Amino acid sequence: MLNQTNVKxxxxxxxxxxxxxxxxKRKAEIGADNVFDFSIGNPSVPAPDKVRRTxxxxxxxxxxxxxxxYTSAQGDYSVRKSIADxxxxxxxxxxxxxxxxxxxxxxxxxxxxxxxxxNEGDEVIAFVPFFPEYKVFCEHAGGTLVPVACDGxxxxxxxxxAKKLSGRTKAVIINSPNNPSGVIYGAETxxxxxxxVKGCAQPVYVISDEPYRELVFGEIEIPFIMNYYGxxxxxxxxxxxxxxxxxxxxxxAVNNAxxxxxxxYAGILGAGRALGFVxxxxxxxxxxxxxxxxxxxxxxxxxxxxxLITCLTEYGFEFAQPDGAFYLFIKSPDGDAQAFAExxxxxxxxxxxxxxxxxxxxxxxxxxxxxxxIERALPAFKRLADSYER
Amino acid sequence: MLNQTNVKxxxxxxxxxxxxxxxxKRKAEIGADNVFDFSIGNPSVPAPDKVRRTxxxxxxxxxxxxxxxYTSAQGDYSVRKSIADxxxxxxxxxxxxxxxxxxxxxxxxxxxxxxxxxNEGDEVIAFVPFFPEYKVFCEHAGGTLVPVACDGxxxxxxxxxAKKLSGRTKAVIINSPNNPSGVIYGAETxxxxxxxVKGCAQPVYVISDEPYRELVFGEIEIPFIMNYYGxxxxxxxxxxxxxxxxxxxxxxAVNNAxxxxxxxYAGILGAGRALGFVxxxxxxxxxxxxxxxxxxxxxxxxxxxxxLITCLTEYGFEFAQPDGAFYLFIKSPDGDAQAFAExxxxxxxxxxxxxxxxxxxxxxxxxxxxxxxIERALPAFKRLADSYER
Numbered sequence: 001m002l003n004q005t006n007v008k009x010x011x012x013x014x015x016x017x018x019x020x021x022x023x024x025k026r027k028a029e030i031g032a033d034n035v036f037d038f039s040i041g042n043p044s045v046p047a048p049d050k051v052r053r054t055x056x057x058x059x060x061x062x063x064x065x066x067x068x069x070y071t072s073a074q075g076d077y078s079v080r081k082s083i084a085d086x087x088x089x090x091x092x093x094x095x096x097x098x099x100x101x102x103x104x105x106x107x108x109x110x111x112x113x114x115x116x117x118x119n120e121g122d123e124v125i126a127f128v129p130f131f132p133e134y135k136v137f138c139e140h141a142g143g144t145l146v147p148v149a150c151d152g153x154x155x156x157x158x159x160x161x162a163k164k165l166s167g168r169t170k171a172v173i174i175n176s177p178n179n180p181s182g183v184i185y186g187a188e189t190x191x192x193x194x195x196x197v198k199g200c201a202q203p204v205y206v207i208s209d210e211p212y213r214e215l216v217f218g219e220i221e222i223p224f225i226m227n228y229y230g231x232x233x234x235x236x237x238x239x240x241x242x243x244x245x246x247x248x249x250x251x252x253a254v255n256n257a258x259x260x261x262x263x264x265y266a267g268i269l270g271a272g273r274a275l276g277f278v279x280x281x282x283x284x285x286x287x288x289x290x291x292x293x294x295x296x297x298x299x300x301x302x303x304x305x306x307x308l309i310t311c312l313t314e315y316g317f318e319f320a321q322p323d324g325a326f327y328l329f330i331k332s333p334d335g336d337a338q339a340f341a342e343x344x345x346x347x348x349x350x351x352x353x354x355x356x357x358x359x360x361x362x363x364x365x366x367x368x369x370x371x372x373x374i375e376r377a378l379p380a381f382k383r384l385a386d387s388y389e390r
Numbered sequence: 391m392l393n394q395t396n397v398k399x400x401x402x403x404x405x406x407x408x409x410x411x412x413x414x415k416r417k418a419e420i421g422a423d424n425v426f427d428f429s430i431g432n433p434s435v436p437a438p439d440k441v442r443r444t445x446x447x448x449x450x451x452x453x454x455x456x457x458x459x460y461t462s463a464q465g466d467y468s469v470r471k472s473i474a475d476x477x478x479x480x481x482x483x484x485x486x487x488x489x490x491x492x493x494x495x496x497x498x499x500x501x502x503x504x505x506x507x508x509n510e511g512d513e514v515i516a517f518v519p520f521f522p523e524y525k526v527f528c529e530h531a532g533g534t535l536v537p538v539a540c541d542g543x544x545x546x547x548x549x550x551x552a553k554k555l556s557g558r559t560k561a562v563i564i565n566s567p568n569n570p571s572g573v574i575y576g577a578e579t580x581x582x583x584x585x586x587v588k589g590c591a592q593p594v595y596v597i598s599d600e601p602y603r604e605l606v607f608g609e610i611e612i613p614f615i616m617n618y619y620g621x622x623x624x625x626x627x628x629x630x631x632x633x634x635x636x637x638x639x640x641x642x643a644v645n646n647a648x649x650x651x652x653x654x655y656a657g658i659l660g661a662g663r664a665l666g667f668v669x670x671x672x673x674x675x676x677x678x679x680x681x682x683x684x685x686x687x688x689x690x691x692x693x694x695x696x697x698l699i700t701c702l703t704e705y706g707f708e709f710a711q712p713d714g715a716f717y718l719f720i721k722s723p724d725g726d727a728q729a730f731a732e733x734x735x736x737x738x739x740x741x742x743x744x745x746x747x748x749x750x751x752x753x754x755x756x757x758x759x760x761x762x763x764i765e766r767a768l769p770a771f772k773r774l775a776d777s778y779e780r
Contacts, residue, residue: 260392
C-alpha cells in the first residue's frame with residue numbers, strides 16, 4: 001500500500017491547480033481569447049527588464065562552474081547579505097545574512113518553517129480565509145491546522161482567536177495582504193494578535209507569509225511582524241513582486257530577536273535537508289542580489305482592481321474592498337460557491353470556489369490578467385449576474 | 391520545543407556539507423590554490439556552451455510571463471515529452487510524458503518518491519556504501535533505512551540482501567554508478583536483485599538513483615532498471631551530466647509497466663505538493679528540452695581518475711576500481727576513516743570520512759576538480775601516505 005495521504009492529494013489536486021489545468025484544456029478547444037481565466041496567481045505583468053539584463057549579464061560574464069554550482073545550503077552569502085540589508089533599511093530591523101535562508105519559493109518557505117517548528121500533534125492557527133495548501137503543509141509536518149473565523153470584512157475575529165489558542169498551539173500564520181481576500185491587517189490587529197500570543201504559557205511562533213508584501217494599492221502601510229514580536233519568521237517569495245513564479249525563488253527570514261533564534265535557524269537548515277531542498281536555484285539567487293528593491297510594474301494590478309470593482313459592483317456582485325494582492329473574494333449570490341464557480345464556467349469564466357479557503361460561499365477571482373481580458377470578460381460577468389436574477 | 395530531529399540535522403549538517411564549508415573558510419585563510427578540496431560533487435567541468443546559448447536564446451526570445459510562469463505541477467508537457475522520447479530511444483522503453491515528473495534535483499526526486507511510497511514503519515533497503523542523506527530522507531518519510539553489506543569490490547552482498555528483505559520492505563534503492571565508490575552494478579547483479587525482490591509477498595518498489603548515469607568510463611553498459619522490473623522508478627538529476635548542480639533540475643520517471651503506475655504517479659504528485667515543491671524551476675525545465683542528449687565534456691573526469699589511480703596506487707593507497715561517477719573510495723591505512731580525514735586536513739587535503747556512507751574505514755575523494763589541482767595535490771598525498779609509514 002502506497003502512502004494514501006499523498007496518493008489522495010495527488011488525485012484530488014488543489015482546486016486551484018485543477019481549474020488551471022481545465023483552463024489550459026479549454027483554451028486549446030475554443031481559443032485562448034475566449035476563455036476568461038481568473039484562476040491562478042500567475043503574474044500577468046512581465047518581470048522588469050532589469051531581470052532580463054541581469055540574467056544575460058550573469059550568464060555571459062560569470063564562470064559557469066561558479067554560476068551553476070551548489071551554493072551553501074542556506075544560500076549564497078552575498079545574496080543573503082543583500083536581502084538582510086534591504087530589510088534592515090526598510091523596516092528598521094537588524095538582521096544579518098545568517099538570519100536569511102534562501103528557498104525554492106513561498107511554499108518551500110512554509111514547508112521548511114513548519115517542519116522546523118512542529119512536533120506531532122502541534123496546532124497551527126490560520127485566519128480564514130487562507131491559502132488551502134496551509135492545511136496540507138501543516139499536516140505533512142505532523143500538525144493540525146486550526147482555523148480562526150473572520151468578520152464580514154475578512155479581518156480576524158480576535159475573540160475566536162483567543163478561544164482557539166491552546167497549550168497545543170505552536171504557531172500562528174498571518175497572511176497579509178491576504179490571499180484570497182486582498183485585505184490587509186492593520187497595526188492594531190497585529191498588536192492584538194501578538195498580545196494574545198504572548199499570553200500563552202508556551203512559546204508560540206508567528207509566521208508571516210507575505211509574498212504580496214509589495215502589492216499594496218495606495219498609502220497603506222503593512223506592519224512588519226518583526227517590529228512587533230520576537231519569535232517571528234517571515235516567509236517570502238519573489239513570485240509576485242518580480243513576476244517569477246515558475247522560477248521558485250524566495251527566502252525565510254528568522255528574527256534574531258527571538259530568544260531561541262539559533263535553534264529556529266538550525267531547525268530550518270535541518271528541515272530543508274530532510275525535505276530534499278539542498279539549495280535554492282543558484283542563477284536566480286544571484287539574480288535577486290542584482291535586482292534588490294526592484295519590482296515589476298505593479299500599477300496594472302491596481303488598474304485591474306479598480307475596473308473590476310466598478311463593474312462588478314454595478315452588476316450586483318458583493319466583495320470586501322481589496323487593498324493588496326491581486327484577488328477579489330466574491331460572495332456567491334445564492335451562497336453556494338461550488339455552484340457559482342460551475343455556473344461561471346458556462347460563461348467561460350474560471351473562478352476558484354472558495355470553500356477550500358476555509359470560508360464558505362465565496363469564489364476567488366485572480367485579476368493578475370491583461371486589462372484586455374478583463375474588458376472581454378465583462379459581458380460574461382454581466383450575463384453571469386443576470387442569470388441569478390431570472 | 392522545536393522539532394528536535396530537524397534542529398539536530400541542522401546543527402550537525404551532513405559531513406560533506408560541513409567539510410565544504412570548512413574548505414571555503416580555509417581557502418579564504420590561505421588562498422584557494424593551497425587547499426586541495428576533494429570534498430563535494432560540484433562538477434569542475436563547465437556546462438556545455440549549448441547551455442549558455444540556449445539560456446540566452448530563451449531569455450531573449452520568450453515572453454517573460456510565459457518563460458518565468460508556473461508550469462503544471464508535474465512540469466511543462468513538452469519538456470516531459472522530450473525526456474520520455476529520449477529515454478525511449480536509448481533504453482527501448484515506452485514511456486509517455488505522463489510518466490515523467492520534473493523535480494528540483496536528485497534529492498527532491500528521492501524525497502518526493504519516498505514520501506509517495508512509504509507509510510510509517512516501512513523499510514527501505516540500500517546497499518552500502520550509500521549517500522548518507524538516504525537515511526535522512528527515509529526517516530523524514532516515516533521509514534527506516536536498512537543497509538545491506540557489500541563485498542570487497544563494493545558490489546552488493548546478495549546473501550545479506552536476501553536476509554534483509556522482509557514483510558516490511560517497501561523499496562530498494564540502487565545507486566549505480568555508485569556514490570561514493572564509483573563502481574557499477576552489472577546486469578547479472580540487477581537481475582539477481584530483481585529476482586529476490588519478486589520473491590516478496592508484498593509489492594516492493596525499486597528506486598534507481600542515477601545522477602551519474604552518463605559518467606561511465608569505457609565500454610561498460612549500465613542496466614536500465616525498467617528493462618528488468620515493472621515496479622521501478624528512476625530518479626535523475628542534470629547536476630552532474632550538464633554541470634548544473636546549483637540549479638536544482640531533475641526528474642522522476644515512473645515505469646508505466648508497473649501494475650499500480652497511476653497510484654505511484656498520483657502519490658508523487660501529492661508528495662510534491664505536501665513537501666512544497668509546486669513545480670521545478672521553469673527556465674531550467676525549458677533549457678533541458680533544448681539540450682536533450684547533451685552532456686558536459688566528461689572526459690576530464692576519466693583523465694583525473696586515471697592519473698589519481700596511477701599515483702595513489704604508487705603511494706600505497708588502496709581502493710576499488712571506479713568505472714563511473716567521479717569518486718574514489720580509499721581505504722584508511724589504519725582502518726580509522728575519521729582519523730584519516732583529519733590527518734589529510736593537515737596536508738590541506740579535504741576528503742570525506744566515509745563512515746556516514748555505511749562503510750567504516752574509508753574516505754571519499756571527489757575528483758571532479760581541475761587536473762591542475764590534482765597535480766598540485768599529489769605531493770600532499772605522497773606526504774600523507776608517508777606519514778602512515780613512519
